[in-house]
Amino acid sequence: xxxxxxxxxxxxxxxxxxxxxxxxxxxxxxxxxxxxxxxxxxxxxxxxxxxxxxxxxxxxxxxxxxxxxxxxxxxxxxxxxxxxxxxxxxxxxxxxxxxxxxxxxxxxxxxxxxxxxxxxxxxxxxxxxxxxxxxxxxxxxxxxxxxxxxxxxxxx
Amino acid sequence: xxxxxxxxxxxxxxxxxxxxxxxxxxxxxxxxxxxxxxxxxxxxxxxxxxxxxxxxxxxxxxxxxxxxxxxxxxxxxxxxxxxxxxxxxxxxxxxxxxxxxxxxxxxxxxxxxxxxxxxxxxxxxxxxxxxxxxxxxxxxxxxxxxxxxxxxxxxxxxxxxxxxxxxxxxxxxxxxxxxxxxxxxxxxxxxxxxxxxxxxxxxxxxxxxxxxxxxxxxxxxxxxxxxxxxxxxxxxxxxxxxxxxxxxxxxxxxxxxxxxxxxxxxxxxxxxxxxxxxxxxxxxxxxxxxxxxxxxxxxxxxxxxxxxxxxxxxxxxxxxxxxxxxxxxxxxxxxxxxxxxxxxxxxxxxxxxxxxxxxxxxxxxxxxxxxxxxxxxxxxxxxxxxxxxxxxxxxxxxxxxxxxxxxxxxxxxxxxxxxxxxxxxxxxxxxxxxxxxxxxxxxxxxxxxxxxxxxxxxxxxxxxxxxxxxxxxxxxxxxxxxxxxxxxxxxxxxxxxxxxxxxxxxxxxxxxxxxxxxxxxxxxxxxxxxxxxxxxxxxxxxxxxxxxxxxxxxxxxxxxxxx
Numbered sequence: 186x187x188x189x190x191x192x193x194x195x196x197x198x199x200x201x202x203x204x205x206x207x208x209x210x211x212x213x214x215x216x217x218x219x220x221x222x223x224x225x226x227x228x229x230x231x232x233x234x235x236x237x238x239x240x241x242x243x244x245x246x247x248x249x250x251x252x253x254x255x256x257x258x259x260x261x262x263x264x265x266x267x268x269x270x271x272x273x274x275x276x277x278x279x280x281x282x283x284x285x286x287x288x289x290x291x292x293x294x295x296x297x298x299x300x301x302x303x304x305x306x307x308x309x310x311x312x313x314x315x316x317x318x319x320x321x322x323x324x325x326x327x328x329x330x331x332x333x334x335x336x337x338x339x340x341x
Numbered sequence: 342x343x344x345x346x347x348x349x350x351x352x353x354x355x356x357x358x359x360x361x362x363x364x365x366x367x368x369x370x371x372x373x374x375x376x377x378x379x380x381x382x383x384x385x386x387x388x389x390x391x392x393x394x395x396x397x398x399x400x401x402x403x404x405x406x407x408x409x410x411x412x413x414x415x416x417x418x419x420x421x422x423x424x425x426x427x428x429x430x431x432x433x434x435x436x437x438x439x440x441x442x443x444x445x446x447x448x449x450x451x452x453x454x455x456x457x458x459x460x461x462x463x464x465x466x467x468x469x470x471x472x473x474x475x476x477x478x479x480x481x482x483x484x485x486x487x488x489x490x491x492x493x494x495x496x497x498x499x500x501x502x503x504x505x506x507x508x509x510x511x512x513x514x515x516x517x518x519x520x521x522x523x524x525x526x527x528x529x530x531x532x533x534x535x536x537x538x539x540x541x542x543x544x545x546x547x548x549x550x551x552x553x554x555x556x557x558x559x560x561x562x563x564x565x566x567x568x569x570x571x572x573x574x575x576x577x578x579x580x581x582x583x584x585x586x587x588x589x590x591x592x593x594x595x596x597x598x599x600x601x602x603x604x605x606x607x608x609x610x611x612x613x614x615x616x617x618x619x620x621x622x623x624x625x626x627x628x629x630x631x632x633x634x635x636x637x638x639x640x641x642x643x644x645x646x647x648x649x650x651x652x653x654x655x656x657x658x659x660x661x662x663x664x665x666x667x668x669x670x671x672x673x674x675x676x677x678x679x680x681x682x683x684x685x686x687x688x689x690x691x692x693x694x695x696x697x698x699x700x701x702x703x704x705x706x707x708x709x710x711x712x713x714x715x716x717x718x719x720x721x722x723x724x725x726x727x728x729x730x731x732x733x734x735x736x737x738x739x740x741x742x743x744x745x746x747x748x749x750x751x752x753x754x755x756x757x758x759x760x761x762x763x764x765x766x767x768x769x770x771x772x773x774x775x776x777x778x779x780x781x782x783x784x785x786x787x788x789x790x791x792x793x794x795x796x797x798x799x800x801x802x803x804x805x806x807x808x809x810x811x812x813x814x815x816x817x818x819x820x821x822x823x824x825x826x827x828x829x830x831x832x833x834x835x836x837x838x839x840x841x842x843x844x845x846x847x848x849x850x851x852x853x854x855x856x857x858x859x860x861x862x863x864x865x866x867x868x869x870x871x872x873x874x875x876x877x878x879x880x881x882x883x884x885x886x887x888x889x890x891x892x893x894x895x896x897x898x899x900x901x902x903x904x
Contacts (some may be wrong), residue, residue: 206463
């Protein structure tokens with residue numbers, strides 16, 4: 186069966202141990218987590234998790250049902266209509282030739298987030314597949330560190 | 342009302358009408374036990390091991406339909422309880438288990454008897470709580486009982502740090518439960534119900550596949566009525582024994598790995614399967630690609646994640662089984678003609694005549710199946726039947742004449758050896774007027790043997806019938822069939838004198854080598870009003886048959902074993 190990538194937006198009660206319930210569910214039942222982000226929803230007692238997972242159709246259906254089954258789960262949103270963005274930070278030594286970097290950052294909604302005596306840190310926020318592309322392209326500046334945030338998504 | 346955390350626990354149990362708690366004290370839960378001492382709302386039964394406390398609460402819950410309650414302490418007290426929690430979780434048994442925990446300030450310091458209890462219990466309970474503030478305790482206890490008994494039932498674990506049990510807080514037990522995120526579905530979708538009835542009307546070879554959900558939902562009466570109106574033959578899972586009643590002409594028997602031929606053939610040849618609160622366990626389905634491959638499937642279950650988990654479902658209905666069948670019955674009366682399925686019923690009855698459940702009786706040695714049938718003849722519906730796990734469990738499921746739901750208590754999903762004796766204690770406490778029999782094996786009984794002491798001390802007269810073949814019989818059977826008779830670690834010839842053993846605890850023991858001795862021992866045991874152990878020497882090499890080997894197909898059963 187076809188392996189499908191799926192973004193799930195899960196609204197849960199913001200209480201002790203809720204993240205371990207979710208991550209334990211995925212680990213215990215052998216589901217994939219490609220990325221997971223979590224933050225409280227302002228002015229509520231809820232948190233939003235954005236989980237990127239993958240599996241065949243029956244597995245994805247079961248993931249959604251199992252998430253629903255957890256007592257602190259309020260809502261599981263699996264609509265295809267998501268605005269999905271990911272952020273990446275890239276640390277580049279100052280002794281590199283930055284020719285063309287500006288244009289590249291512009292193309293990927295990027296900016297220079299910080300600069301120090303030996304390094305600059307650039308930041309891009311874009312679709313996850315475009316982040317893939319950016320990270321390939323940025324290699325020519327010999328980055329020393331790369332960190333990706335995992336996807337955040339909002340349903341339309 | 343201002344109360345300490347410990348007093349709140351007692352008050353909450355009173356509000357929940359809890360009449361008995363099973364447990365074992367220890368450092369972190371001493372404050373609670375101090376309040377247990379002072380109260381007289383419920384009885385506390387001291388077991389001799391925490392695992393047994395949980396199984397006893399489980400047995401109480403299965404026999405009564407009420408929430409079972411147990412107390413254990415932190416650390417090893419709690420880890421001993423885990424097998425009991427997992428057993429109850431797999432079989433959807435409502436329980437509230439309260440454990441002590443080290444004081445909040447010490448959590449995370451590797452304190453004496455500290456363990457991350459909620460971290461351990463998370464995958465084997467329906468829900469759990471670590472109480473961090475006494476002001477949350479009344480709400481948490483209320484939610485725990487509500488979650489345990491509502492929806493698909495299950496065990497709920499509440500871990501209370503010692504300082505929280507001492508803190509004083511305001512106690513107002515919530516009258517109503519309001520949970521933002523947990524709302525089980527009870528009513529079936531009427532459109533889906535209508536479609537299901539249409540599918541039944543269109544079918545020629547329908548079969549009811551009844552699971553433990555029928556018992557949890559207290560739906561046996563409705564299931565029987567529905568089956569009768571429609572004239573649809575029924576099969577029961579291990580967990581559902583007793584739902585239809587053994588005298589019901591529509592009941593074919595148990596299905597699955599050790600199910601009867603007609604039940605498994607019914608599944609294999611059906612064109613419509615109606616699953617009532619069953620979960621398509623691998624011990625039921627055999628090889629999935631061959632399982633009921635001619636059948637469309639209606640699946641009614643209160644747990645949406647059970648539907649479509651193992652096999653695709655054509656007509657899913659989420660809801661409480663009793664509720665859904667009640668809605669189906671008037672439609673069935675109007676549209677379904679029971680006569681239509683007569684040729685199908687006749688065919689299945691013929692299958693049953695060709696290959697009935699059978700064993701070869703002997704006058705030389707007691708056959709284990711005979712002992713079970715004999716108890717059935719002598720006690721019938723007067724007895725509740727508990728088991729441990731293994732051959733004796735399957736023979737009990739096959740050969741005991743079950744008449745009603747909650748007559749049969751067994752660890753189905755997890756298959757926990759050592760379940761039988763403590764569960765029997767819980768069952769007897771719930772149903773004191775019944776004779777409680779624990780069919781057990783010479784392997785299983787030793788796994789919670791210390792509970793003989795509980796039975797004697799708390800005067801809970803249960804009867805343990807050891808079908809003693811001096812083997813870990815089920816594993817031995819697999820070794821015979823599939824491992825060229827290499828009996829690796831299954832010979833249990835080395836064993837205690839069970840008669841002296843039970844007598845040393847203060848109970849009564851009987852050694853039985855003949856049918857006459859068996860009858861006499863059982864009669865005396867029933868009359869004795871004390872915990873009894875009947876050690877029955879049975880045929881060592883008897884096998885549980887028929888059998889669908891793991892991963893085999895239901896329509897290709899091993900009906901006999903030939904050397």
